[in-house]
Amino acid sequence: MRLNKLDKIMEEEGIQCSVVLSGAAIFYLTGYDYITTDIGNAVALVYCDRVPTLIVPVLEKNRAEAKVGDKIEVLSYSYSLIGERVFKGGLIDAIVNKINPPKKVGIDMQNSSSSFYLSFKEKVGDYIDISKKLAMMRAIKEEEELELIKKAGNITTSAMRIGSEKIQNMGITEREVAGLIDMTMRNEGAEDYAFPSIVAFGENSAFPHHVPSDKTIRENDNAVVDIGARYRNYCFDSTRTFIKGNSEEVKKIYEIVLQAQLEAIDTIKEGVKASEVDLAARRVIEKAGFGKYFIHSTGHGVGIEVHEFPAVSPTSNDVLKENMVITVEPGIYLKGKFGVRIEDTVIVTKKKAIVLETVYKYL
Template sequence: MKRLQKLEEIRERSGSECVIITAEPNLYYYVNFEGAGSLVLCDGRSTLVVPELERNRAMEVGLEVVSYFPFKITENTFEGSMLSVFQKLLDGHKKIGIDMNWLNSTTFLQFKNLLSDLIDVSDLVLEQRSVKDDMEISMIKEAGKITSSAMKVGMEKVLSGNVSEKQVAGYIDMTMKEEGAEDYAFPSIVAFAENSSKPHHIPSNKVFEKGMPAVVDIGAKYNGYCFDSTRTFIPSPKEEVRKIYEIVLQSQLEAIDQVRDGAKASEVDMTARKVIERSGYGKYFIHSTGHGVGIEVHEKPYVSFTSRDILKENMIVTVEPGIYIPNKFGIRIEDTIVVTKGKPEVLETSYKLL
């Protein structure tokens, strides 16, 4: 497993004696395991530590597996807790690197009581995950193809009229599964008219109104990797709606032009924001311009005005400016993009049409 070598690099860079990885996205990244558990790297030995109910699936990974249960139920079961397994595997080592971003407060305090010197390696893990290899890019592109099929279905249903947000979301979700998605990257967002002014609206029974926006924000998950796309469909748009759509589109296109290896993520955000501010709608752009996409639909790098991230070749990010006028309507347009040394590769899902 070549990514275990990357984990060894984290151990060396952090000055840790051993490293513990606990989050499911990180377990999938390093050893292709989807489930509850932890990975312990210590003295050149890699061990998956899982609750007994995960043992059979964990064994398929091909690593040494230690399963635990409150009492011994099989010859291979460790009698005790996860922490007692760690205590045995760490064998007296004290400088332990842990991905603390994914620890809840209870687990963190348990670790603190067990280990004297914890080193947070979360940023190093996220840094490695942020630059994709060829396999990861191909999985994300496949998730994009599935998302594209679903987006086209969503557009057709909206344009047909006399359909509710819930109905459109249902058609979209069904299409993604039919096209091969294992899951949705996030719950599908379908928002009509005034509901579109809420960026994370939950689909309701509201029926589409001609001339008002229909925001559709969806993403498929394929072989562990996510996609993210938003389109705003507006058949026969009202004048104000058309005007704001064109502002958001211009904002997005100018920001996409800034996406390249070596660019500051904050400058991509500010490029999008300045277009909207110049048009007088700055206070209605109420979220960051984008984010990384991979095993999680929101991950490093973060494309915001406070971000310190520098874009690198083969990172995958979104650019998704929006304008949201409370109780009236909102517009958002989003693409998932592969960072290159030159012109970015935009993974579009459907035309950006009024």
Template sequence: MRLHKLKELLEVKGLKCAIITSPASIFYLTGYDYITTDIGNFVALVYCDGIATLIVPLLELYRAQDKVKEIDLVAYSTTLEGEKIIKGSLKDAILNFIKENKIGLDIQNTSSIFYNYFSKFEIIDLSKDISIMRSVKDQEELELIKRAGDITTAAMKIAQDKLTNSEISEKYLAGIIDMTMRTEGAEDYAFPSIVAFAENSAFPHHIPSDKVIKEGQNAVVDIGARYEKYCFDSTRTFLKGENTEIKKIYEIVLQAQLEAIDKVKEGVKASEVDLAARRVIEKAGYGKYFIHSTGHGVGIEVHEYPSISPNSDAELKENMVITIEPGIYLKNKFGIRIEDTVIVTKRKPIVLETTFKYL
């Protein structure tokens, strides 16, 4: 557990009490994982006066008891009460533990309804502080991300082979990718797998269709496994046969990615990494076709702090895990994206590649 980090944060902020409702942050701090359930903001971690209490609905009590051993645990129920069971809603349960007028809250990851429950308190927003806390990974986290990367690599290699040697639809290839990640040990996918052929690849978040790839067309494959709650993210653009224009744009995107990766190290501003990629694409005359940021943090969630974007105020720190993923998207023609997950170090970054990225 990493509750000591929350304790240190509250000391810096001059707070005695905090309520955490983000599934990812609760897992990060306690090891209790309800990330893939639909419970939403119906679980809370209350930390007041140095005591942490995890509050769960009664239907989650047994699983929470199995997962959490070192902190207080209570359940709430609208119909039952008893030892360690509070009758009422989550709000009612939380109010049993708050003795202060000023509380810390992760507002960015709190529903508006839940936020309004506590409007009578003086609320201090801890959103950015918790995001920064989670952005620097410990060795255990790095190993889990690497394992998720190994699983993603296996799926990406299968995708490359299928695209090279067979006629296949976007949906069918996405299914093979997902099956491969599961059979290789993934508990889930970091996000729905993106497989986009030809003109569909100009849509960065395309949903796989029945389209079949043909000679001279490209395929953008953007996938990531989730392993023991940690995510990975990788994109490759493959070319079936020959196409001079696609190769030309691909080389521009690849150069942009390589220059951005070369910028990555501790102490560098995230905006400078984004600028390194953007300059290459703008110089080639395709600046208006690079329509998203250069990357993002990766961890328990596939999109975490820091954003690798023009307006980011983040400074890279050792053991942050980020993506570098420039792209060019030409509507009604094709899109190109190349993405690697990388670990920030004091010097040269560690690039967790999935497959060879030269056409």
């Protein structure tokens, strides 16, 4: 367990209790993988005076105990079922019972709903928001985490190869390719997908978050494939744009995006501001005259969540550190025509970034 990292945050903030609501942070600190369940905002880790308590719905009690063993107390709650070690009431009441106010409390409010916030503030009073520090806590990856991300990358590579092969079949649909990609990831050992797979042909590729449809690929369509496996709760993220036919316009845009990505990757090392990585990519695309068609940030952190700290954007104040894992994914999107995006997941080092490529990206 990594509760010593939470101790450090609490010492810095001068707080006696922490309430962790983020599923990713709870998994990171305890090993309980609430992030893969579908029970909503219903779990908390309460850490007071170095005593951890995992609070879960009664339906999750047995699984939570199996995950954390006897190292952490598991308290389940229920409004209707009362039994041994079951708290009568809801999540907030169970949290307040454990905190036993008044105490100085830190909570990751970024992961709370508005109703939770209002009720929590009413019952606990003042608090310190520790959301950003919890996110930063997970940003620098341990060696074991890097290996799990690499394994997720290997699985993603197998799926990307399947995607690149299947789009050569005239008449195949976006939905069919996405299904084959997802099946490959499962067959290769992924327990889930980091996000819903994106497969977009032709004019649909101008939509960065396109949902695969029954559109079939045509002779001169390009195809954007954005996918990522989740392996043992760690994510990967990769995008490739495949070009069919001989469209000089698509090739021109592709070369601009590729150059932008390569220059951004070249800037990555410990101590560099994440905004500088974004600027390096954006500068290339703007110089080519397509700045207004690059409509998103250049990247983001990857780990237990597919989007996490740091932000690789024009306004980011985050500074890269060794063993952070980020994406680099510039793109150009021409509505009604096509879009191009190229993305790699990379590991930050003290010198040159380690690029975890999936399939070949050079024309």
